[in-house]
Amino acid sequence: MQFNSTRQGMAWLHTWLGLILGFVLMVCFFFGALSVFDREIDRWAIPETRFDPQPMPSFDNLLMGVFERIEPDEAEYKRMMPEYHDASAGEMTPRLELPADEYWAYTTHRDPVLRMGAGFRVPFPANPEGHNHIHGNTTIDPRTGVSVPDHHLKIGSEWFYPLHYSLNLNWNRIGFFIVGIAGFFMLVALISGVWIHRKIFRELFTFRRHKSKQRSILDMHNMTGVVALPFHFFFAFTGLIIFVAFYYMPVTNTMLEPLHSAQQAIEAEEMGLPHERAGIPAPMASVDAMVAEAKRRWAARDMAGEVGFLQMHHVGDQNAYVSIYRAGSDRVALVGEGIHFNGVTGDVLREDPPHSLAESIGDFLAGLHLQHFEHWFLRWLYVIGGLLGCACIATGFMFFVEKRKQQHAKSGSQGSRIVDAFAVTTVTGMVIAAIAMLIANRIIPSATEGKGDIEKLVFWSVWALSFLHAIWRSAAVALAKTNPAWREQTVLIALLGVVAVIANWISTGDHLIKTIFTDPYWAVAGVDLSLLAGSLIALLAVKKMTATHETERKQETSQKKLATGEAAYE
Amino acid sequence: MSTLLSFTRQSLGPVVTAFLGGYLFTWGFVALTVTSTVTLGWGFHTAEHTAFLLAFPVFLLVFFWLFLSRKTLLTHAVAYGGGVLMTAASVWLQSMLLAQGA
Incomplete structure (x- = not known):
């Protein structure tokens, strides 16, 4: 493919590879962020193991x-x-x-x-x-x-954690390879993103929330990308390094296996x-x-x-x-x-x-990704970095749709509509699926045979339903409007977060007053507080979306009146 | 449908060939780095770690080079050919090392 300039080629790579693989990367970043506290989520999900x-x-x-x-x-x-x-x-x-x-x-x-x-x-x-x-x-x-x-x-540790590196698709380890390809193209998207956005330092401090929706979304995309750029880069890179020898480029376990075995025997x-x-x-x-x-x-x-x-x-x-x-x-x-x-x-x-220098660098990079160290503040920074990655990818999807939906509405193209439905599914749908799984975990009796399998079924089913809902409500995008599924699914997140905390309280007796004050157990309190924080953020987002929806509706009404008046005049 | 097919052929095609070219070149690079450094007396795992640390920077460079180059045929021939040559050289070096009882 020929481009007029390197920058144009980089922009093409950033847009299209970011879009196609962004859906996978969203899963990696979100569940990777949750994996920082995978053991704490385990304690929440298995009350029998809530001890020090x-x-x-x-x-x-x-x-x-x-x-x-x-x-x-x-x-x-x-x-x-x-x-x-x-x-x-x-x-x-x-x-x-x-x-x-x-x-x-x-x-x-x-x-x-x-x-x-x-x-x-x-x-x-x-x-x-x-x-x-x-x-x-x-x-x-x-x-x-x-x-x-x-x-x-x-x-x-057995569902959210492996989701972020294998998508829990274990047939011929296909999930590992999809994530590996996505991780490589994440590096491509980061490099091409830096190349096309030359004023990186300025973008660190730029968010014009009162400008047009498209402008604000792009500012947010740039800001979340730049603020955590080193984090995004080292996570994609170290993630690839961890699996490169086993899955992505198994040179020494296949072609050079005879030499490997001979050296191992000597060692x-x-x-x-x-x-x-x-x-x-x-x-x-x-x-x-x-x-x-x-x-x-x-x-x-x-x-x-x-x-x-x-x-x-x-x-x-x-x-x-x-x-x-x-x-x-x-x-x-x-x-x-x-x-x-x-x-x-x-x-x-x-x-x-x-270890030798090269091995020590490898140990450090792997340790940086897997964070076995005991440093709670740093662990929370990892979560924030992961969520900033999600925000960067999500705003990338939204910018793609906002930029094109008017043009697609005029030409009758369904491109924006399809991308938007996938974006809803991977942004809000994924969160709903995760919380629904936690609620199912607290509702299904502990002694139920195959309890874990039912929870997995709930996860996939709810995620599939969120996709159907996003598709069903996507007609608005074809008319250059906002898909109401965004708001409806965000409302659901706000509700489900609270339901999960209540379900934990009812099923175990571990309410927040107990887990924070009377009998502190921070693993469970942390998960409950995170769920409530998620609900609060969802509620604020709903408020903002409702205001935007009202503005859009008023603009539409005034445009209709104007059009009717012009027609009557003619 | 025709738009999708045309997008796949014209746009994703160059991405796929650049990716495969980059992968093949990096495979050869890793293999040759491991075998040549072991020949020079490095420990196998040190050689392996060094090669894999360099793998993705090399892969990225070759990918961008192939994708953005205007001389598509030449760059692809260099990357694909280079990958095959380095792979062949590493297989030869491996057989030498094994013959010497490495």
């Missing part, structure tokens, strides 16, 4: 018993066993008889519950060199070892960590003693800390070893200062050396 964060409990006295109760996941067994197993070598091992090979436990400074998992070996593997594990996971109350029921969906030999099982059964040494030794060594390095991740390899074998990683709550970079122990003798096998 706990340190990693005793492995010897509590965790070992829980690990032994974990079963291989039934769905994964059905899906992966035929692929992993070599039928000509021997019979397929029944699911509950698969031998455990690996255990892990993970917690953060925000987790009252403890996530645990096991990897089970597949006897007679088709590819003996491969990682032939069927997995099983559980979440427990670390004070008692009792499991949180599986049908309770962790809405924050494993240098590290002194057994790569394979010895095949000789052996009892485990005390893991609690290893944890104590790891903590002593971290303290000696002047970085005393708690255990964040613990992994046991080759369980029950003479080659068993235990890797203990430090929780990264006091730093940005995602480093675990791992210490590895012989699982049978309890001796230290190795301490991870400092």
Whole structure:
């Protein structure tokens, strides 16, 4: 395509790629912003887990018993066993008889519950060199070892969080690739946006709310884009960096896999960590003693800390070893200062050396995105940055429609109408779907089998309904007016936010006076307050939209009168 | 419908070819960076991290270059050809390294 100037080409890229992929980016930014408090949303959604964060409990006295109760996941067994197993070598091992090979436990400074998992070996593997594990996971109350029921969906960390990087479309990981492409074109849109808006500093302070609607929307689009420009850039970039090696450009896991494997074997030999099982059964040494030794060594390095991740390899074998990683709550970079122990003798096998410069930059970028650090003010800045991204994209949609709807109304084109309906769905519809899911979570009884699946169904159904509503009400846009669905769905957001808070109160007894004053529990209070703040913002938006609607209606009436008068005069 | 088809062909076509050209070039760049730095004695994971940190800046540069260039045929030939050449060179370097017992 030929452009008269680079700026014209950049403007084309910014407009059209921003529009096409903006719908995906809106989902990434909104649910990414919610993911900053995913654990807190989990507490809101699963009242049984509303207690204070706990340190990693005793492995010897509590965790070992829980690990032994974990079963291989039934769905994964059905899906992966035929692929992993070599039928000509021997019979397929029944699911509950698969031998455990690996255990892990993970917690953060925000987790009252403890996530645990096991990897089970597949006897007679088709590819003996491969990682032939069927997995099983559980979440427990670390004070008692009792499991949180599986049908309770962790809405924050298992639904909103993966939505922002995979759209929860898991067929052939298609969601990951859509988000990856959108993330790349977000970088393109940011660079082209900076290129076409040369007066960046001035735009930081420019918002002319009394000018025309189109002007105000463009000012808002520029301002929200510029204010959080470094945030938008590093989030898109670091998001791509996190997945690049696995999904987006798996050079070293496909084409260079032979070299990768050869290097890994050399590294494993240098590290002194057994790569394979010895095949000789052996009892485990005390893991609690290893944890104590790891903590002593971290303290000696002047970085005393708690255990964040613990992994046991080759369980029950003479080659068993235990890797203990430090929780990264006091730093940005995602480093675990791992210490590895012989699982049978309890001796230290190795301490991870400092990373190279390139690896350290990678650790820092990943940590910047995943924010495992304990810094509440910074976490809120992340939320604000994410929401500014949403505002930037939403005003981009609105500007696209405002700029073209008069022209499309005259030519009879449906372009603005369609774009506007999609914009309503991704801006207000998405928020409605998220709150509706939370309300469903509080209304559906805790013991209901498949509760989590029903909540997911509510989410998708409500979102689909919001699209149908936006399409149904979009005729106004074809006449160069505003789609009433914007106002109607915003009213619904204002109502649903309050309903969700009341539903939480009625179903759990945790009202705001209790969670803020009498028995403080900020995870739940924060979600309730955010819902109410959302309602308030929606209410203010409705007021503004009603005023704009009135102005439009008056203008229309006076134009009609003028037209009637002119016709009578003629 | 014809407007949509024409938009797709005339406008999205150049975006797609620039994206694919940029991707292929970056794939070759990453592969060659990893294998050449490992040949020079770098650790595999350091080489891998370095290559992936540079991947998206390179991808973006090539994408913009291909999309905005007036000499479309030449730039695309350089990007696609360069990607294939770098990929081939990295495969050759890998076989050399494996033969040396890397």
